[in-house]
Amino acid sequence: MVFKALLISVLAAFQITKGALIRRATCSDGTVVANSACCVLIPVIQDIQENLFDGGECGEEVHESLRLTFHDAIGISPAIAATGVFGGGGADGSIILFEDIEPNFHANNGVDEIIDEQKPIIAKHNITTADFIQLAGAIGVSNCPGAPQLNVFIGRPDATQPAPDKTVPEPFDSVDSILARFQDAFSDVGGFTPAEVVALLASHTIAAADHVDPSIPGTPFDSTPELFDTQFFIETQLRGTLFPGTGGNQGEAQSALAGELRLQSDSELARDSRTACEWQSFVNNQAKLQSAFKAAFRRMSILGHDESSLIDCSDVVPVPPAPASDAHFPAGQTIDDVEQACASTPFPTLPTDPGPASSVAPV
Numbered sequence: 001m002v003f004k005a006l007l008i009s010v011l012a013a014f015q016i017t018k019g020a021l022i023r024r025a026t027c028s029d030g031t032v033v034a035n036s037a038c039c040v041l042i043p044v045i046q047d048i049q050e051n052l053f054d055g056g057e058c059g060e061e062v063h064e065s066l067r068l069t070f071h072d073a074i075g076i077s078p079a080i081a082a083t084g085v086f087g088g089g090g091a092d093g094s095i096i097l098f099e100d101i102e103p104n105f106h107a108n109n110g111v112d113e114i115i116d117e118q119k120p121i122i123a124k125h126n127i128t129t130a131d132f133i134q135l136a137g138a139i140g141v142s143n144c145p146g147a148p149q150l151n152v153f154i155g156r157p158d159a160t161q162p163a164p165d166k167t168v169p170e171p172f173d174s175v176d177s178i179l180a181r182f183q184d185a186f187s188d189v190g191g192f193t194p195a196e197v198v199a200l201l202a203s204h205t206i207a208a209a210d211h212v213d214p215s216i217p218g219t220p221f222d223s224t225p226e227l228f229d230t231q232f233f234i235e236t237q238l239r240g241t242l243f244p245g246t247g248g249n250q251g252e253a254q255s256a257l258a259g260e261l262r263l264q265s266d267s268e269l270a271r272d273s274r275t276a277c278e279w280q281s282f283v284n285n286q287a288k289l290q291s292a293f294k295a296a297f298r299r300m301s302i303l304g305h306d307e308s309s310l311i312d313c314s315d316v317v318p319v320p321p322a323p324a325s326d327a328h329f330p331a332g333q334t335i336d337d338v339e340q341a342c343a344s345t346p347f348p349t350l351p352t353d354p355g356p357a358s359s360v361a362p363v
């Protein structure tokens with residue numbers, strides 16, 4: 001009896017993963033992890049929540065850290081590699097490790113700010129730069145009400161070479177070119193569908209632009225940049241009538257709300273026959289927004305690596321706060337303002353916010 005109880009408790013402390021015995025553990029802060037190697041992340045997370053994200057906010061540094069996960073990971077091109085030139089290593093930290101090169105690429109305009117904030121934190125901890133970039137994005141997103149609990153993996157080796165230029169899509173790229181770029185980046189791991197591209201763009205629900213129209217830095221892409229909600233997918237579907245700043249900027253389309261900026265790429269993806277129905281499907285569907293973004297982010301965050309060589313540390317990610325908004329038309333806007341692009345499904349019925357036509361504040 002005693003032996004059996006002992007055996008059960010020993011087995012409970014281990015789980016067999018892919019043939020190897022993995023040690024469960026309770027980390028210093030009480031977090032229970034399936035793999036004790038993940039406890040190394042607890043002090044890193046405490047540090048970034050306190051010193052990067054201002055005590056757990058969903059603010060500018062979270063937005064910038066999420067953008068950085070993408071700009072590092074998408075730096076991989078099997079098509080370039082096929083020409084005999086190094087095509088980039090994906091999520092390999094190269095955007096920070098080669099900070100004299102990659103941040104100077106046009107599409108990376110502005111990433112130097114978050115790099116300057118992340119570098120001293122990375123230096124304090126025993127973690128690769130590649131792992132840190134993706135960890136910071138996932139932890140940051142967990143501060144945003146409505147967000148999914150993203151996956152975290154560790155074990156990515158750091159880059160030894162920079163990614164080539166032109167791997168990061170630009171807001172003035174055509175839909176053809178954007179879809180092709182994602183397909184290329186993921187071509188060694190089964191490709192990436194237009195639906196997955198749309199799902200990944202849910203990131204723009206917690207986003208603003210500093211450099212598209214430099215006269216109005218911090219101009220958000222939706223009216224709720226601190227919430228991981230579906231407003232981005234609603235508001236990009238509204239007829240564009242104004243530029244929030246000077247207008248005439250490369251990669252900018254007219255938006256529907258004062259104080260809100262619309263990227264040309266988002267505008268076109270919302271209206272292209274290959275992506276419009278998927279775009280509309282996120283309107284008023286918070287559950288799909290969460291699950292589809294989580295799945296697409298998981299694939300993006302390990303680009304360039306074989307998942308079986310990484311350790312899944314997703315249990316260190318805090319549960320994000322519940323959604324804090326219901327899908328709605330901003331004040332002054334109704335279904336009549338929607339540029340319906342999905343031919344097969346009607347736009348969902350939504351309430352309009354009361355009050356005079358709204359304008360969005362910078363972040």
Ligand code: HEM
Nearest residue numbers: 063064066067070169170171200203207208209210211212
């Ligand atoms: C078609 C692909 C994409 C294009 C063309 C694009 C373009 C842009 C542009 C031009 C900005 C504004 C940068 C600035 O002026 O400060 C921006 C911001 C941002 N992007 Fe994207 N993006 C794309 C996909 C993604 C993806 C896949 C993610 C993450 C998974 C992402 C996350 C963000 C975030 C969080 C911001 C806000 C940064 C901030 O507020 O400081 N983007 N994006």
